Amino acid sequence: MALHSIRSEPAAPTARRSGTEGRQALLVTCRAMTPADTAAAPAARKGALTPRAEDFPRWYQEVVARAELADNGPVRGTMVIRPWGYAIWERLQAALDERIKAAGAENAYFPLFIPESYLKLEAEHVEGFSPELAVVTHAGGRQLDEPVIVRPTSETVINSFIAKWVQSYRDLPLLLNQWANVVRWELRPRVFLRTSEFLWQEGHTAHATEAEARDYALEILADVYRSTMLDVACVPVLTGHKTTRERFAGATRTWTCEGMMGDGKSLQMGTSHELGQNFAKAFGIQFSDAQGTQQYAWQTSWGASTRLIGAIIMAHGDDFGLRLPPSLAPLEVVVVMVKDDDDVRREAAHLVSTLTELGHRVRLDDRTDTGFGRRSVEWELKGVPVRVEVGPRDLAEGNVTLVTRHTRQKATVPLSGAVGAVVTTLGDVGHELRAEALEFRLGHTVAVATVDEAIEAGETGFATIALAALGDDGEDRLGAHAITVRCLQRPDGGLAEHDDEDDLVAVVGRSY
RNA sequence: CGGGCUGUGGCGCAGUUUGGUUAGCGCGCUGCGUUCGGGACGCAGAGGUCCCCGGUUCAAAUCCGGGCAGCCCGACCA
Numbered sequence: 001m002a003l004h005s006i007r008s009e010p011a012a013p014t015a016r017r018s019g020t021e022g023r024q025a026l027l028v029t030c031r032a033m034t035p036a037d038t039a040a041a042p043a044a045r046k047g048a049l050t051p052r053a054e055d056f057p058r059w060y061q062e063v064v065a066r067a068e069l070a071d072n073g074p075v076r077g078t079m080v081i082r083p084w085g086y087a088i089w090e091r092l093q094a095a096l097d098e099r100i101k102a103a104g105a106e107n108a109y110f111p112l113f114i115p116e117s118y119l120k121l122e123a124e125h126v127e128g129f130s131p132e133l134a135v136v137t138h139a140g141g142r143q144l145d146e147p148v149i150v151r152p153t154s155e156t157v158i159n160s161f162i163a164k165w166v167q168s169y170r171d172l173p174l175l176l177n178q179w180a181n182v183v184r185w186e187l188r189p190r191v192f193l194r195t196s197e198f199l200w201q202e203g204h205t206a207h208a209t210e211a212e213a214r215d216y217a218l219e220i221l222a223d224v225y226r227s228t229m230l231d232v233a234c235v236p237v238l239t240g241h242k243t244t245r246e247r248f249a250g251a252t253r254t255w256t257c258e259g260m261m262g263d264g265k266s267l268q269m270g271t272s273h274e275l276g277q278n279f280a281k282a283f284g285i286q287f288s289d290a291q292g293t294q295q296y297a298w299q300t301s302w303g304a305s306t307r308l309i310g311a312i313i314m315a316h317g318d319d320f321g322l323r324l325p326p327s328l329a330p331l332e333v334v335v336v337m338v339k340d341d342d343d344v345r346r347e348a349a350h351l352v353s354t355l356t357e358l359g360h361r362v363r364l365d366d367r368t369d370t371g372f373g374r375r376s377v378e379w380e381l382k383g384v385p386v387r388v389e390v391g392p393r394d395l396a397e398g399n400v401t402l403v404t405r406h407t408r409q410k411a412t413v414p415l416s417g418a419v420g421a422v423v424t425t426l427g428d429v430g431h432e433l434r435a436e437a438l439e440f441r442l443g444h445t446v447a448v449a450t451v452d453e454a455i456e457a458g459e460t461g462f463a464t465i466a467l468a469a470l471g472d473d474g475e476d477r478l479g480a481h482a483i484t485v486r487c488l489q490r491p492d493g494g495l496a497e498h499d500d501e502d503d504l505v506a507v508v509g510r511s512y
Numbered sequence: 513c514g515g516g517c518u519g520u521g522g523c524g525c526a527g528u529u530u531g532g533u534u535a536g537c538g539c540g541c542u543g544c545g546u547u548c549g550g551g552a553c554g555c556a557g558a559g560g561u562c563c564c565c566g567g568u569u570c571a572a573a574u575c576c577g578g579g580c581a582g583c584c585c586g587a588c589c590a
Contacts, residue, residue, distance in 0.1 A: 065523090076582080128590050153590065184590070194589090249590050271590090303590095338549050373550035380550095391549050401549075 077189035077196030087330035128249020192310035200305030240487030252276035322383030338391030
C-alpha cells in the first residue's frame with residue numbers, strides 16, 4: 001500500500017443568540033468551590049490537568065486521555081474512539097442525521113475503495129487530494145492492475161452512480177447522504193482534529209438549476225450544521241464563504257462554519273460546497289429538461305466529522321476537564337453516594353429512578369470503596385453536567401448537594417426539591433455554555449483596518465478586515481504569520497449573495 | 513523533504529558524560545488495615561527483551577557502527 005495525502009478546511013463566522021430561558025431560583029445556598037475544596041489534598045496539583053493558559057495543546061491531549069475519549073491507534077495518525085467519546089459522537093450523529101433527513105436527503109452507502117482512474121476525472125479534485133491519498137497497490141497476493149484508492153471523500157464514486165440514476169428532470173433533485181470513514185494521510189495528526197482516518201457524514205446532491213443547488217447548500221449550512229453546532233453542541237459559529245485558496249478542491253464555492261476555540265484559534269466545523277457542473281461534466285451527469293434538452297446537473301456536497309468532538313472539548317473545556325452540554329453528554333446526571341449507608345442508598349437510588357423515568361440519562365455512582373474526592377474529579381474530567389451528592393450528613397437535614405459542572409457551583413437543596421432542581425439546572429447549562437463561548441469569541445474579535453493590525457490581532461483571536469483593505473497580496477502576508485482568512489461575510493455577519501459584493505469582510509485568525 | 517531532540521515496567525521520568533554484577537523513582541495497578549462530604553495513608557506485592565542488529569570488553573541501559581521508531585521546528589496542509 002503506497003500513500004500520499006490530502007487536507008481539510010476550517011472556518012470562522014458569525015454567531016448570535018445565546019438565550020437563556022427562564023430559570024427558576026434554586027433553593028438554598030450556593031457557593032463557589034473554595035480553594036480548600038480542590039486544593040486541599042497535597043497531591044491535588046499532581047494529577048491535575050496542565051492549565052489551559054500554560055499549554056493549551058498539552059491540556060487538550062490530557063483531557064482526551066483522562067476523560068477517556070480516545071487513544072492513539074497503532075498506526076501513526078489513527079485513533080481509537082473510546083466509549084465515552086463515541087457516545088458523544090453518537091449524539092452528534094443523531095442530531096445531524098435528524099436534520100439531514102429533515103432537509104430531504106436519504107442515507108445510502110458507497111464503497112471504501114475507489115478506482116484510481118475515478119479520482120483523475122476531475123482535475124482540481126485530484127490535484128487537491130493526491131498528496132493525502134492512501135493507495136492500495138497490492139491485494140490478493142499480487143499487484144493490482146489498477147491501484148485502488150481508499151476514499152478521501154466520495155464525490156467520484158457517488159457521482160459515477162448519480163450519472164447512472166439521473167435521466168430526467170423528474171429524477172431531480174437527488175439528495176444523498178452517507179455515514180462513513182474516510183482516509184486522508186496526515187503529516188501532523190491530532191486526535192479528533194486531524195487524523196488519517198476519521199468518521200463523518202458526506203452529503204451529495206444533484207439539482208436542475210444552479211440557484212436550486214446554491215439554496216440547498218445554504219440550507220444545509222444553516223439548518224443542519226449551524227443548528228447542530230449552536231443548538232446541540234452549544235458552540236456559536238461564524239458562517240461565510242471561503243476564499244479561493246481555502247475552497248474545496250473541485251468546488252465552485254465553499255461555505256463554512258467556523259468556531260472559536262478556547263485559545264482563540266479557529267476550527268472549521270463543517271463545510272457545504274457548491275460544485276457547479278464540475279463533477280457533472282466529469283462524470284456525465286445529464287438529464288433531459290422539460291423541453292427535452294440535455295442539461296448537466298448542478299451539484300452540492302457537504303460534510304461534518306468527528307472533528308466536532310474536538311470542537312466541543314476546546315470550546316467548552318476548562319482547567320478541570322470537559323464541560324458537556326446535556327444534549328451531548330453520555331450521562332446528564334451522576335448521583336454520587338458519599339457513603340454506603342442504607343438511607344443514602346435508598347435516596348440515591350430513588351433519585352436515579354425518578355430522573356430516569358423523566359427521560360434523563362442518569363447513573364448511580366455507588367463505588368464507595370473509592371474515595372469521594374477521586375470520584376468527584378473523575379466525573380468532573382468527563383464533563384457530566386450535573387452531579388448530585390447524597391451523603392448522611394446532608395440527608396440528616398433532609399438535603400442533598402447539587403453540583404453544576406460548568407460553573408462548579410455547589411448548592412444544598414432539600415431532598416424533596418432535588419429532582420426539580422436537577423431538571424432546572426440541566427435546562428440552563430446549554431444556554432450558559434453557549435453564552436460563555438459567544439462572549440469569549442466577541443471578546444477576542446477585533447475589527448481592524450490594516451493587514452498589519454490583522455496579523456497582530458490574529459495572534460490571540462479573530463480580526464475582521466474589509467476585503468478591500470486586505471488587498472490582493474493580503475492572504476500571502478497573513479500566511480507568513482500562520483494566519484488565514486477563515487471566511488468572508490457581509491459587514492453584518494450575513495452571507496453574501498455574490499463574491500464580488502463591495503463591502504465584504506474577511507474574518508481572519510489562526511486555525512487548526 | 514531540511515534542522516534539532518528522544519527511545520528504560522501501563523504513563524511520566526532518573527541513571528548513560530566517568531561500563532561493574534539485585535536498574536531506580538513518581539503516578540497507576542493488586543492485597544490487607546485505617547480512612548473515605550474534593551485526587552487519603554501505612555504495610556505488603558505484581559509488573560521491565562533498558563527500541564533493534566552487530567561490535568568492543570572479564571563485564572554494556574551506559575562505549576562504537578548501522579538500522580528503526582517517535583517528538584519538536586520549518587516546509588506542506590480537501
